[in-house]
Amino acid sequence: MADTPSLRVAVDIGGTFTDTVLMNDAGAVLATCKTPTTPSNPTLGALDGVEWAVQDAGAEFGQIAGFIHGTTLATNALIERQGARVATITNEGFRDILEIAYERRYSQYDINIDKPDLIVPRARALTIRGRMDAAGRELTPLDETGLPALVDDLRRCEAEAVAICLLHAYANPAHEERLRDLLAAELPDLTISISSQVSPEAREFDRLCTTIANAYIQPLMGRYLLDFAQAFQERGLQCPILMMTAGGGMTTLETAAQLPIRLVESGPAGGAILAARIAATAGLAEVLSFDMGGTTAKLCLIDNYRPQSARRFEIARAERFIKGSGMPVRIPVLEMIEIGAGGGSIASVDRLGRVQVGPQSAGSEPGPAAFGKGGDRATVTDADILQGLIEPASFAEGRLAIDLDAASHAMEETVARALDIAPQEAAAGISEIVDESMAGAGRMHAVESGKDLSARTMIAFGGNGPLHATRVARRAGVSRILVPRDPGVGSAVGFLHAAVSFEIVRSRYATLDTLDMTAINGFFDAMIAEATAVVRAGSAEGRLICSRTAYMRYHGQGHEIEITLPDRPLAPGDIDTLRAGFEAEYARQFSRAVPGMVIEILNWSVRLGTEVSTPAALPSPPQSTPAISQRQHDIFCEVTQTDRTADVYDRAALTPGQVLTGPALIVEPQTTTYVSADFGAEVDGDGNLILTRAEALA
Numbered sequence: 050m051a052d053t054p055s056l057r058v059a060v061d062i063g064g065t066f067t068d069t070v071l072m073n074d075a076g077a078v079l080a081t082c083k084t085p086t087t088p089s090n091p092t093l094g095a096l097d098g099v100e101w102a103v104q105d106a107g108a109e110f111g112q113i114a115g116f117i118h119g120t121t122l123a124t125n126a127l128i129e130r131q132g133a134r135v136a137t138i139t140n141e142g143f144r145d146i147l148e149i150a151y152e153r154r155y156s157q158y159d160i161n162i163d164k165p166d167l168i169v170p171r172a173r174a175l176t177i178r179g180r181m182d183a184a185g186r187e188l189t190p191l192d193e194t195g196l197p198a199l200v201d202d203l204r205r206c207e208a209e210a211v212a213i214c215l216l217h218a219y220a221n222p223a224h225e226e227r228l229r230d231l232l233a234a235e236l237p238d239l240t241i242s243i244s245s246q247v248s249p250e251a252r253e254f255d256r257l258c259t260t261i262a263n264a265y266i267q268p269l270m271g272r273y274l275l276d277f278a279q280a281f282q283e284r285g286l287q288c289p290i291l292m293m294t295a296g297g298g299m300t301t302l303e304t305a306a307q308l309p310i311r312l313v314e315s316g317p318a319g320g321a322i323l324a325a326r327i328a329a330t331a332g333l334a335e336v337l338s339f340d341m342g343g344t345t346a347k348l349c350l351i352d353n354y355r356p357q358s359a360r361r362f363e364i365a366r367a368e369r370f371i372k373g374s375g376m377p378v379r380i381p382v383l384e385m386i387e388i389g390a391g392g393g394s395i396a397s398v399d400r401l402g403r404v405q406v407g408p409q410s411a412g413s414e415p416g417p418a419a420f421g422k423g424g425d426r427a428t429v430t431d432a433d434i435l436q437g438l439i440e441p442a443s444f445a446e447g448r449l450a451i452d453l454d455a456a457s458h459a460m461e462e463t464v465a466r467a468l469d470i471a472p473q474e475a476a477a478g479i480s481e482i483v484d485e486s487m488a489g490a491g492r493m494h495a496v497e498s499g500k501d502l503s504a505r506t507m508i509a510f511g512g513n514g515p516l517h518a519t520r521v522a523r524r525a526g527v528s529r530i531l532v533p534r535d536p537g538v539g540s541a542v543g544f545l546h547a548a549v550s551f552e553i554v555r556s557r558y559a560t561l562d563t564l565d566m567t568a569i570n571g572f573f574d575a576m577i578a579e580a581t582a583v584v585r586a587g588s589a590e591g592r593l594i595c596s597r598t599a600y601m602r603y604h605g606q607g608h609e610i611e612i613t614l615p616d617r618p619l620a621p622g623d624i625d626t627l628r629a630g631f632e633a634e635y636a637r638q639f640s641r642a643v644p645g646m647v648i649e650i651l652n653w654s655v656r657l658g659t660e661v662s663t664p665a666a667l668p669s670p671p672q673s674t675p676a677i678s679q680r681q682h683d684i685f686c687e688v689t690q691t692d693r694t695a696d697v698y699d700r701a702a703l704t705p706g707q708v709l710t711g712p713a714l715i716v717e718p719q720t721t722t723y724v725s726a727d728f729g730a731e732v733d734g735d736g737n738l739i740l741t742r743a744e745a746l747a
Contacts, residue, residue, distance in 0.1 A: 055073060055112060056071060056073055056112045056115075057545055058070065058113050059119075060116075060117070061319060061541040061544065062094065062119070062120040062122065063316060063342050063343060063344060063540075064393070064410060065344050065411075065412055065512075066083045066086055066342070066343055067083070067097075068083055069082050069095070069538070070538050070545065071102040071108070074114075078535055080101075080105040081102065081535050082101050082105070082538075083537060084098040084101070085413040085416070087413070088412065088413065091120065091273070092280050095118075095277070096280060099281070110281075110285035111285050113287075113288055115288060116286060116291065117291050117299055118291070119293035120273075120316065121344075122269070123310070123312040123313050123315075124313050124314060124364075126265070126266045126269055127265065127266060128365045131269070132269055133269065134206075134210070135173070135210045135211065135212055135264050136169065136173040136202075136203055136206055137175065137211070137213075137214065137261060138177055138228065139176055139215065139253075140177070143216065145174070146214075147258075148171060150167075150254055151254065153373075155368070155371055155373030155374045166365065167258060169261055173208060177191070177195050177196075177228065178191075178192035178195060179215065181220065182220075186221070193227075196232075200235045203239065204236075208239065209240065211232065211242070212242050212260040213225050213229060214243075214244040214257040215228075215244070218243070218249070219249035219251060219256070220557070222249070225243040225245050226243065228243075229243050240264060242261075244257065244259070247259055247260045247263045247308060248380065249556065250379055251556040252379070254377070258377050258378060259380065262364065262378050263308060263310040266310070267306070271306045271309070274292075274305060275306075278302060289301065293318060293319055294311045294315055294318065294381075295311055295312065295315055295318055295381070295382040296383065296552050296656075297358075297547060298548055298550030298551060299587060301583070301586045301587045304586070311381075313382075314383075316540050317347040318383045318540075319539075319540035320347065320349075321349045321356040322356070322543040322547050323508075323510065323543030324349065324351055324539075326546050327508055327533050327737070329354040329663075329664050330664040331506075331531065331667050332667065336350075336352075337349075337507045338356070338385070338507075339511075340510055340511040341391060341392075341511045341516075342391050342392070342513065343391045343393045343512055344394075345387050345388065345389055345390065345408075346387070346390040346487045346511075348387075349383060350494065350500060356383045359382055360381060360554060360600075361377060361379045363375030364378055381552040381554060381656070386490050386491070388407070388408070388487065389408020389409070389410065390406065390407050390408075392417065392429050392430040393428050393430065394408065394429045395411055395426045395427070396432070396482075397463060397464070398463070398467040404468070404475075404478055404479060406479055411424050417430040417431050417456070418431050418460075419431050419434050419452050419455055421450060421451075421455055424455075426459055427456075427460040427464050427475070427476075429479060430513070431459055431460055432477075433476075434451060434456050435453075435456055436477060436684060437684035437695070438684055438721065440714065440716055443721075460472035460476055461475075464478075484521050487517070488522075488525040489524075491521070499638065502526050503527065506530065507531070508531045508533065509531070509532050510532070510533060511540070511720075514532075515532045515720050515723070516720060518530045518723075518740065519724060520687060520723075522740075523742065528742040529740070530728075530741075531737050532737065532740065534735075534736050535719075536717075548658035548660070550658025550659065551580045551657060552655065552656040553576045553654060553656075555572075555654070556653075560604075560648065560650070561627060561631075562624075562647065562648075566621060569619055570619055573655060576653070576654075577595060580657040581657055584657050584658060592659075593659060593660070594659070596613070597653070598611055598614060598653070598654040598656075599612050603643055603648060604648070604649055610635060667735050669734050670731070673707070673708050673731065675707070676698055678696035679697055679698060679702070680697045682697050682714060684712060684714070686712050693726070695713050695714050696709065696714070697713070697715075699715075699716060700717040704732060705734050705736065708729065708732075709724065709731075710730075711727065712724060712726045722738055724740060727743050728740045728741065728742050729741055
């Protein structure tokens with residue numbers, strides 16, 4: 050290889066495995082690998098993966114010119130409550146923002162309701178005198194004489210981090226910034242997050258929760274990112290490391306350390322980007338992205354080659370599928386539904402004799418029982434192995450030995466004996482439950498978005514996605530599946546196709562009829578300048594793409610609709626265009642517009658990013674020819690509920706145009722694609738597997 054740096058690497062640290070992808074400057078994947086995640090020090094698993102990939106490609110660390118990283122560490126710290134000890138500072142008289150929340154219960158008639166854990170108890174909720182109004186005008190100066198008492202309170206409650214959220218700081222951050230500077234001078238070891246930087250939007254409860262979440266994980270993520278960068282620099286890495294964000298872009302380590310809340314769900318975002326790019330290549334306007342890993346499964350709707358996005362999601366819901374039962378976080382995010390259903394999800398039998406699967410996971414330590422690393426509880430992977438859907442000899446490229454006896458013993462002890470059935474029957478039951486859980490989550494996500502799954506193509510990836518795709522698709526009403534190349538490390542591949550970008554959402558109230566164009570254009574200029582500084586820190590060259598959005602509603606409504614604005618300064622003639630655009634989108638979502646109503650704009654956003662290459666059109670495959678299986682393997686067929694013999698194919702040996710019928714197993718280094726008996730498969734012009742359900746058996 051040439052000495053000139055020309056390689057790019059992506060590392061996605063999941064709950065069970067760490068995925069690594071090495072790509073050259075032409076976009077060709079040179080090496081991929083999965084290494085067990087090392088929970089005590091995630092950097093070690095990442096180092097192992099990158100070192101293996103670099104050696105496999107015959108390269109050196111010094112040739113890496115781009116490094117993109119995504120991690121579940123921020124998500125796990127929030128879910129498992131492993132962050133810093135946080136205090137809050139709000140305006141005097143507003144100490145109980147967290148206690149009051151939305152002034153409603155997420156389950157109206159549940160007398161034993163579990164309230165969301167919002168991290169900060171009332172004893173650590175502090176206040177200070179001072180007030181801004183909604184327009185950013187100072188009503189009461191910040192009471193700096195109260196600082197000594199505030200410092201004493203922070204020391205007394207042993208706070209390691211503080212979240213400052215003052216009223217209307219999105220309109221004028223002066224009080225928050227002054228208080229931050231004063232506290233930093235008195236308490237230099239205290240980590241400080243301010244809402245005007247973390248989430249400069251109206252609605253103080255959401256803004257406070259987001260700032261708390263940021264402060265909670267900021268010390269942990271700051272140390273982790275520093276250690277991660279130093280470890281790779283010691284190995285010879287010379288390029289900067291960019292971090293994947295929840296919104297589907299990349300940002301610098303420095304920005305990530307200041308705003309670690311933006312890293313939550315960064316891994317799944319890479320998968321959605323990959324699915325959107327594949328959809329564009331294949332000309333698929335409506336897609337369901339299905340990413341099943343070792344710990345969780347993620348589903349995302351993609352329309353017109355763009356993943357569905359949102360500005361709000363919830364962390365650690367007390368009730369898995371009930372909105373309002375978690376901690377709200379307001380940041381730009383690719384919208385998807387995530388459930389605790391992965392290869393490592395643990396199965397058990399409750400006191401009523403019902404089989405439960407997940408959300409608890411065996412993770413990488415000890416992992417499923419079949420991994421032979423000390424796991425003694427049956428998991429989804431153990432169930433797949435006992436049904437013959439994973440070839441032990443080809444699993445994990447032969448680097449991880451499969452212990453069939455351990456899997457069978459765990460299934461007997463934890464599920465089969467309690468139900469008085471054979472381990473193989475218990476395995477089939479576990480698969481039925483976990484597949485229905487994932488399909489049900491997909492159906493619910495589609496219904497909540499007002500969309501239909503039946504006309505969509507499922508794009509399946511992740512270590513377990515291709516293995517469960519046909520079974521989930523059948524239950525979800527999807528009849529066509531696409532499994533891309535290198536699906537086992539799909540999210541990491543997606544990282545390499547993401548733009549260096551940054552999105553800012555900021556509140557500024559206005560009505561459409563009285564919109565001050567000069568003021569709004571100046572407001573946008575300031576946001577664009579702020580976003581440009583972040584993006585250019587990660588990518589000094591190339592054209593930047595800017596998109597602008599307004600969040601509009603009718604007067605009196607509680608939530609807004611996202612309306613795309615022209616990529617230029619607004620002019621008076623745009624008022625009618627904005628009105629028409631809002632009413633058209635409102636009618637699409639709610640069947641009709643409401644004439645004569647005042648239209649308000651509460652929030653404005655700017656997303657600035659580097660230009661991403663347009664994927665080439667998918668080449669047409671040659672004439673269809675039957676694929677020749679290499680061997681056969683005994684499986685349990687869920688369609689006929691009988692033991693059958695499945696043909697086994699090595700994916701590397703399949704060529705465009707080849708076709709096959711199920712039941713079949715298509716094996717490759719990091720995953721296996723299971724073609725159910727009611728599906729057929731073909732290889733398209735780009736090497737993707739296209740699985741189609743046979744109408745005669747549907």
